Amino acid sequence: MFFFYGARPRAPVGHQLPGMTTFIEPSRNAAAGACVQAVVKNIGFLSFGHWSAAPGSQVRSASDSLLQSIELAVAAEELGADGAYFRVHHFAQQLGSPFPLLAAAGARTSRIELGTAVIDMRYENPLYMAEDAGAADLIAGGRLQLGISRGSPEQVIDGWQYFGYQPTEGQTDADMAREHAEVLLAILKGEGFAQPNPRPMFHNPPGLLRVEPHSEGLRDRIWWGAASQKTAVWAAEKGMNLQSSTLIDNESDKPFHVQQAEQIQAFRQAWKEGGHEREPRVSVSRSIFALTDQRDHMYFGARNQDEDHIGFIDEQTQAIFGRSYAAEPDKLIEQLKEDEAIAAADTLLLTVPNQLGVEYNAHVIESILTHVAPALGWR
Numbered sequence: 001m002f003f004f005y006g007a008r009p010r011a012p013v014g015h016q017l018p019g020m021t022t023f024i025e026p027s028r029n030a031a032a033g034a035c036v037q038a039v040v041k042n043i044g045f046l047s048f049g050h051w052s053a054a055p056g057s058q059v060r061s062a063s064d065s066l067l068q069s070i071e072l073a074v075a076a077e078e079l080g081a082d083g084a085y086f087r088v089h090h091f092a093q094q095l096g097s098p099f100p101l102l103a104a105a106g107a108r109t110s111r112i113e114l115g116t117a118v119i120d121m122r123y124e125n126p127l128y129m130a131e132d133a134g135a136a137d138l139i140a141g142g143r144l145q146l147g148i149s150r151g152s153p154e155q156v157i158d159g160w161q162y163f164g165y166q167p168t169e170g171q172t173d174a175d176m177a178r179e180h181a182e183v184l185l186a187i188l189k190g191e192g193f194a195q196p197n198p199r200p201m202f203h204n205p206p207g208l209l210r211v212e213p214h215s216e217g218l219r220d221r222i223w224w225g226a227a228s229q230k231t232a233v234w235a236a237e238k239g240m241n242l243q244s245s246t247l248i249d250n251e252s253d254k255p256f257h258v259q260q261a262e263q264i265q266a267f268r269q270a271w272k273e274g275g276h277e278r279e280p281r282v283s284v285s286r287s288i289f290a291l292t293d294q295r296d297h298m299y300f301g302a303r304n305q306d307e308d309h310i311g312f313i314d315e316q317t318q319a320i321f322g323r324s325y326a327a328e329p330d331k332l333i334e335q336l337k338e339d340e341a342i343a344a345a346d347t348l349l350l351t352v353p354n355q356l357g358v359e360y361n362a363h364v365i366e367s368i369l370t371h372v373a374p375a376l377g378w379r
Contacts, residue, residue: 045349046349056355066104069095083112090155115144116148118147131213144218196208237274244341245284257342286339291328305326350364
């Protein structure tokens with residue numbers, strides 16, 4: 001059985017919203033834990049950019065998805081949100097090429113962070129990626145926050161091979177992704193490495209050459225999407241920030257939010273031991289809906305997904321999928337006080353049901369910023 005990522009609205013009676021599925025059994029532990037101290041947080045949205053012609057979808061084409069993603073970033077900035085993040089999936093009716101989108105959103109906004117969560121490094125040429133990322137970051141004025149990772153199960157078998165990549169002998173696809181990531185990190189330092197042509201078409205600066213354009217500071221704004229404590233520690237050792245989603249490896253019998261908090265603790269400890277000069281950032285994503293009007297109740301009022309779920313993301317990996325939150329603001333505030341991982345993170349990404357359109361998703365974001373975040377000390 002496999003997970004679907006992102007927010008899932010409840011269909012109105014007589015309708016089936018696009019992409020709705022029922023999956024996996026409840027975990028043996030409902031989320032529980034002591035109240036945890038809240039801190040001011042960066043709050044953004046995470047969109048998967050789905051499009052389909054199914055009844056109820058306001059995102060009917062790739063064009064709709066891209067243009068509405070830009071408009072939602074603009075709306076989120078106007079509402080006071082801190083980030084607009086996008087998931088990248090290949091061979092799917094979702095957002096597959098993030099840098100044109102990030103550049104366009106950067107040109108339309110001035111303050112909000114623009115990021116990914118995550119880019120699958122199995123598919124990436126790290127040098128070409130560094131050029132694209134540098135250009136988009138310069139257009140955005142240094143606001144990119146790039147989440148990268150090994151990626152999740154894709155729509156096709158070994159899809160990265162169609163992009164021209166193949167693990168070397170004895171190497172797994174995850175090893176290949178981490179290798180690509182390490183090359184990217186080295187390139188983003190901005191140091192020259194390529195031998196210049198003695199008879200170039202254009203004048204070269206002295207010394208070895210680097211890929212251009214280079215955006216200073218982007219290296220410190222790379223995040224690794226970790227599914228386990230082991231990869232969270234690896235990310236800290238490499239000097240990357242940490243992204244942790246609503247899906248992680250099931251490494252104990254503890255509730256999802258506790259396991260995720262322990263992952264964050266392991267990351268921070270490894271970061272401290274690594275002797276890095278800056279403070280790291282940590283984000284978690286959640287499906288959170290404040291029920292404030294009739295639409296909210298219609299879409300999410302009877303979700304009945306207030307427990308963690310256990311399933312298999314592939315044949316070998318058992319994973320735990322975190323609960324969703326959907327309730328009236330006062331009840332929602334009390335529920336969120338118990339989430340230890342949210343408390344441990346400095347950034348919260350709200351997964352949004354993008355196929356319900358820009359106006360409704362802006363309402364979802366505004367409801368959290370207005371009715372929930374201040375009471376929790378996030379604002």
